[in-house]
Each structure stands twice: as structure tokens, then as C-alpha cells.
Amino acid sequence: MTIVQFYRWGPVIAGLLLLFLIGLALQYATTSGVISPFVVPPPADILQSIPKLFIKEGLIGYFFVTVGITLSATLISIVIGLPIGWVLFRSPDFGKAYESWLGAIFSAPIILLYPLFLVVLGRGVTTIIVMSVVVGITPIILSTYTGLKGVPPVYLRVARSFNMASRDIFWKVYAPAAIPAIFTGVRLALIYVMINAVAMEFLISIGGLGYLVGDLYDRYNLPEMYAAVIFVVVASIIFFTIIDRTEKWLRRR
């Protein structure tokens, strides 16, 4: 392995090695009785149960339902949140007036309002998506607003000295400078949307992986339940990889 290869793959290998060691420790703890296997099944049992999840439980369907809900809710949050963040930035009075409100909403446990959403929207995937958008939109608005506010004035002065049109200033100065902050918001939104979506699926017994985890728990199929949780993590990793690559692609442009 060359030095370049080591620096590229070293962190990945280190991460996988740590995961393997944790799995090994858990295997020992659960098989030696330190941790009851009826509370946390041995990792080997969890891995063995994965084919059963695909064949018997229809995991793929549940996986794509959760991925679909998360993707839809995040995209809707972006589409609505970015313009609102821009409006708050362009109208400083609105920005000052609502920034603290948005902060309060961001930290509020909105999931507790799920009975209200059920009554208004009915018991279905729409309810989960709408609730997830409510949760996901706030970090995007806030990060867009703070990202645009944080653009150094010197950039703008230089742009104006070149007589750039407002549209060009937006696309060539504001947007590139605010992208890191906006993507921080998108990442946060994704986390909140995914947690909310899976929790709602669990609570109202509709949808994808959250529903599957709850159902397996009720049936006391613990290895399968933990395996299903692994696929929630897998879905999360896929989303983060996509966001990471999108951000890099946009920054290169």
C-alpha cells in the first residue's frame, strides 16, 4: 500500500476495524452472559437473521418506503426552506423578527403533535411526510439565512466593483459562499427528517423500517429487529454519501 492509498483508505479501514472490534466485544459479552442475549442478541445471530429479513419480512419494500419518505420530505424541505431563508436574508426586519422563533421551533419536540396531524391529515404516509417536512424545514431556513448573512462584505464589494448584475452576484458570490452553511442545514434536516419518519412509522404502525422494527419487537424477533435497525443506519449512510458528493460537486462548480 502506497502512502497515498494509506491516507485514502486508512480512515475507512480504521472505522471498519473499530466496528469489528465492537462487534467482537458484544459477541463475547452476549455469549458469556455479561449481557443477556434475550435483551441484546449476539451480533452473529443478528447477521444470520438478515437473509430472513429479505425473504420472509419483505425488507426491501420497507427499506424503500422509508428511503422514499425521507427523500421526499428532505427535498420538499429544501425546496420550501431555501427561498424562505433567502427572503429572511433580503428582508432584515423579518430576519430579526423570526430568527428566534425558528430557533424555538427547531428545538421543539414536534413529534408530540402527531395525534393532531393524524386527525387533520388522516392515518397515512402523507402525515409522516408532512410532519417530517415541518421538522426538516427549520434547519434549512436557519442555515440558509445565517449562511447568506455570513458572506464577507469584501466579496460583495469586489463583485460590485466589477459591475456584476444582481443575478450574477447571487449565483457567483452568495451561493458559493453560503453553500457550506446550507449543506450543514441540509445534513441536519436529513437527520431530523429520518428520525422523525422512522419514529412516526413506529408510532402509527404505517410505512417502512420503523413499522418493521416495531412489529418485530412486538413479535419478540430480536435478532431480526436489530438487523432492521442496521438497515436504518444503512439508509442514513446512503443519504449522507449522496449529500457529501452533491456538496463537493457544487463546490467544484
Next chain:
Amino acid sequence: MKISRLAAAAALAAATVLSGSAWAADTVRVANAQKGFWDQTIIMFGDEAGIFDKHDIDLEILWTDGGADAQQAVISGSMDVAFGTGMLGVISAWAKGAPVEIISASMTGSSDLYWYVKSDSDIQSMADTSGKTVSFSRPGSSTNLVSAKLVAAAGTDAELVPTGGPAATMTQVMSGQIDVGWSAVPIGLDREVSGDIRIIASGNDAPGVAQQTVRVQIANRNFLEKNEDAVKRFTEAYQEVLDWAYSGDEALQKWAEMNNLTLEDARSARDRGYPKEALQLYPLQGMDANVQEAVDNGRLDEPLSEEQIAEMTATAKKLHGDM
């Protein structure tokens, strides 16, 4: 003189030690699945009335969010006994080797469950539910099984819809999202009195359900092995609680206050939803049907043999055989 003082001190010390050991009650930690339901709440009233103290049992009750959580608390050993956990979940856990033993029945039949419609609905009985929606709490629950049996017995093509707990279901029925809602006595009975809803079926209307033990009490196997006598006294105390709760109005009064009911409404609700025979601790009934439902429901890969069922119910038989 010195000798007599020494003897007196020794006698006092011995008396203190002996009396201390005689008075030391055994602590039993109980995970209870549903506060407010008669069959699961009278244990608390009985404890307040001092019945467990009489049997040298110091009771600690933890209210959980449903039977699955209560069962998991017992499996993990953080609680000793679980009250009112679903039979199918217990069968599944026991068959998979979890350290749990059934110590007694908790509820036989489903007279506590009922299905209702808005009073202005054109549905008069389950036979009128073709093309309609019929609710249950969550997939795999007892309400799921009973509602499926009710619809099958009625021979309609009603769609079964999970709606969550009684409160959320009531909201969905009243807002017209669901045609037939479910609830458990006493929740929602005030709406029947006020004429907002009309009850169209009881859980016991489903074929075979009245003779099926649907909820049980379980103990952690390790706790049971180390505290067999305490578990026996616990069970005897609970039998006394049952007799006390049905022989007078003290428990009923407490239950009425807990559920904001008048004493007479509480009595009517109790007699309708929880007749004393439904709360009998033994025998465990309809075990073959329970095992078959566990298989149909994906909780078991294959049915248990007669020997396995006998082994699973052996502790309850041993505890109640001579009671």
C-alpha cells in the same frame, strides 16, 4: 446481676434479630402494562388496602407502555413479574428460550374490548361493514386478532385499519376517517351514555374468544427459582385482591375516581367488561388456539407440541393446583 443483665441484653438482641427476619417482606417488582384497566389496576388498589402486606410482600409497581414493554422488562430481569402481557407475545418469547414463566392467567376472553360506530352511522352490526373500515390498535395485537375474527364471522370485506390507542381511534371515528372504532372498557363508555357512539360488537362476540386466555402474568425464571415461596405468596395475595375487589365497593370506588365515573357507571362497566370469571387465575384456556394464532401471526415458526405447551403452563399449574 451482671449475668442477668447480659442475659437480658442477649435476649433483646435475639428478639430484635428474629423479629427483624420475621417482618422482612419480600420485594416483588411488578411491570404493569396498562394503568386504568380494571384487571390491571386492582393490584394497585389491593396493595393500598394492605393485602400484600398481609402476605409479607412489598410491592413495587412500574407502569409501562403496553404488554411488550412489560414483558421485556421481565426478560431483562429489571422487573420480577409482568402483569397483563399478551399471551401471543409470551408464547413467542418462551418458545425462543427467554427466561419467563407464566404464573397465572390475567384475562380470559375479550369482554373488555368493544367496537362502536358514530350514533348516526347506518352500521347496525358487523354484518353491515362491507366496504367499510374497521379499526384495531396495532398489527399483531389482541385487537387485531379479535377484529379479524369479528369481520370473518360477519362474512364482510371490511378493511382492517390500525388506528392506535382508544383515544386516537375515537378521534378518527368522530372525524369520519374510520367507520368502526375499537376501545376497551371503561374508555369511551361515557360517549355511549351521552349518545355520541353506539356499540355494535364485544370482543367476546368473536368465535372462540370467550374461552381463550388472552393476557397472562409472567415471572422472570431466575427470580422464580430463587423466590418460589414469595411468588406463591404473591399469587395468593392477588387471589385475595380479586375476591376483595368483587365483594365490596372499595376497589370500585377507587377505579371510578381514577376514570372519572360515577360508582354505578363504574359497576356497570366492570360487570360488562370484566366479569369475575374472566379474571380467574387458572386454568389457562384455549392454549391450542393461542399457539395456532402465534404461528399465523409470525410469532412462531411452527406450532408447539403438547409437551411444550404442558411445560409452558407447568408453573401456573404448580402454583394454582392446590389453591
